């Protein structure tokens with residue numbers, strides 16, 4: 001927790017190896033990558049191309065799509081081709097569920113990363129009378145997992161492509177459930193077993209996820225995995241997400257709690273916010289989380305007081321106007337404050353400040369320095385003039 005923050009309050013990220021997904025790097029100290037998933041039918045090639053492009057243009061750096069059959073895997077080839085011709089080579093991830101080795105092998109030719117769920121991938125005969133698994137049985141099933149996954153691992157390794165081991169709380173294999181219960185430990189053991197299989201085949205382009213819909217479960221699972229990996233000298237990057245977070249405000253709160261808490265502890269290299277909404281809506285939430293934690297700066301940072309009885313102007317309107325005028329200049333931070341009651345230090349080191357002075361007048365600040373006092377009705381215009389005078393202004397696109 002706290003010891004992951006240095007004296008400046010920035011986050012000490014867990015050291016991970018770089019895993020390349022096309023031209024995007026996950027881990028290895030690179031900025032936390034934003035990803036999402038389209039919700040079109042993968043057989044609808046034109047619709048998928050449009051959806052991938054829309055997500056990518058919104059800032060989604062890696063796009064996932066579902067590949068439930070061999071026909072879908074072939075369709076991904078056409079989608080990739082059309083993207084290259086009509087837009088650009090967007091890094092793609094194929095989600096292959098249930099015993100889909102043939103599908104995964106085919107789609108691996110067309111995408112940069114394949115996601116598998118080890119709990120679903122290898123079928124285990126279910127015996128209703130069984131209540132436990134012996135160590136020997138565990139070992140033999142791990143070998144079976146290795147035999148099953150080997151062709152996929154080898155082709156991804158030889159093509160220099162990546163794999164996500166995506167464990168979900170709701171779909172652990174029976175032997176993991178019997179041995180560890182429906183617990184974070186079961187999720188971690190399931191992921192580690194799959195990691196060992198990959199390492200035995202000299203494949204290291206791995207990203208791990210342990211998603212759950214309950215935030216505390218997801219937090220416990222990733223924390224435990226980070227600890228276990230450190231103990232075992234493993235450095236694979238993590239993909240963070242809260243599954244089935246729902247929609248609206250609460251969906252965003254749950255996602256932010258799960259993803260943001262771990263990122264604040266230095267855990268996590270790529271994130272996906274899962275909302276029951278248009279996936280484009282997920283992207284601004286991702287960037288908001290990263291900006292709020294100081295991990296990426298892709299927006300203007302606005303600092304504003306909540307206003308109170310001392311507020312000398314309509315602060316909500318002014319903040320709105322300032323944002324509309326300046327939001328196209330990422331990297332900048334601007335404070336809008338009702339008054340200067342506690343001094344300019346309260347503006348959190350913003351680059352510029354718009355602060356209530358006396359009734360009808362506001363002060364404009366550059367850093368902690370008051371530059372000029374202007375009439376309230378000229379405030380926003382004068383702020384823009386100050387930015388222009390300082391050479392930081394850019395015309396909106």
Ligand code: SF4
Nearest residue numbers: 305307308311338339
């Ligand atoms: Fe109130 Fe001034 Fe504080 Fe804003 S900065 S909340 S107006 S005291």
